[in-house]
Amino acid sequence: GDSVTQMEGPVTLSEEAFLTINCTYTATGYPSLFWYVQYPGEGLQLLLKATKADDKGSNKGFEATYRKETTSFHLEKGSVQVSDSAVYFCALSGSNSGYSTLTFGKGTMLLVSP
Amino acid sequence: GAVVSQHPSRVICKSGTSVKIECRSLDFQATTMFWYRQFPKQSLMLMATSNEGSKATYEQGVEKDKFLINHASLTLSTLTVTSAHPEDSSFYICSASMASGGNEQFFGPGTRLTVL
Numbered sequence: 443g444d445s446v447t448q449m450e451g452p453v454t455l456s457e458e459a460f461l462t463i464n465c466t467y468t469a470t471g472y473p474s475l476f477w478y479v480q481y482p483g484e485g486l487q488l489l490l491k492a493t494k495a496d497d498k499g500s501n502k503g504f505e506a507t508y509r510k511e512t513t514s515f516h517l518e519k520g521s522v523q524v525s526d527s528a529v530y531f532c533a534l535s536g537s538n539s540g541y542s543t544l545t546f547g548k549g550t551m552l553l554v555s556p
Numbered sequence: 557g558a559v560v561s562q563h564p565s566r567v568i569c570k571s572g573t574s575v576k577i578e579c580r581s582l583d584f585q586a587t588t589m590f591w592y593r594q595f596p597k598q599s600l601m602l603m604a605t606s607n608e609g610s611k612a613t614y615e616q617g618v619e620k621d622k623f624l625i626n627h628a629s630l631t632l633s634t635l636t637v638t639s640a641h642p643e644d645s646s647f648y649i650c651s652a653s654m655a656s657g658g659n660e661q662f663f664g665p666g667t668r669l670t671v672l
Contacts, residue, residue, distance in 0.1 A: 478663075483666075483668075484665055485562075485649050485663045485664050485665040485666040486600070486649065486651075486663040487663070488660070488662075488663075491660070531599065542661075543590070543602060543605065544602070544651075544661060546599045547599060548599045549597075549598070549599050551597075
């Protein structure tokens with residue numbers, strides 16, 4: 443079945459540091475790939491997505507490129523802020539009986555200190 | 557656009573009682589709604605998927621008689637935890653997708669259930 447593997451956290455960085463959170467996936471067909479962010483006590487917010495190979499999703503300074511050859515969708519940001527502290531989930535969507543279901547990675551906590 | 561709300565945001569109940577959680581799509585018609593459960597510091601586990609007007613499809617290992625799901629309209633789905641026990645304490649999150657929205661799910665803010 444489909445699966446998503448993320449690097450374990452927490453990832454601890456100083457403000458303005460470069461961020462990479464690795465994500466690899468296993469899936470049949472051509473899934474869409476997503477990064478979601480969850481702030482403490484809140485639900486998930488879509489951060490960015492890519493629907494086909496070589497697409498780059500970007501939002502709020504975050505980027506991720508859909509790499510089919512390496513089955514990866516690593517999240518990057520050039521300069522993190524304290525407000526970026528949250529849990530980040532990589533996910534893929536597959537099809538099941540006509541609707542799409544999401545398979546999530548276990549999440550990576552990011553802690554950014556001033 | 558594409559806002560999903562949940563009510564209540566937090567609920568505390570006694571063991572043995574039932575709790576209903578509502579999930580509403582505020583500005584779109586949700587043909588499919590999903591219910592997830594999230595344990596502390598863990599990922600989201602899909603519990604069930606519901607399409608408006610039909611029975612929910614439960615994931616393996618999820619008790620359908622304990623977690624009752626009703627998707628009565630295109631903007632409302634409810635999850636009822638029946639005869640709740642402390643082990644049912646968790647963060648429950650719903651999401652919704654629209655027929656014209658491709659494969660994107662829009663998530664609610666979640667409901668924190670604590671069973672004493």
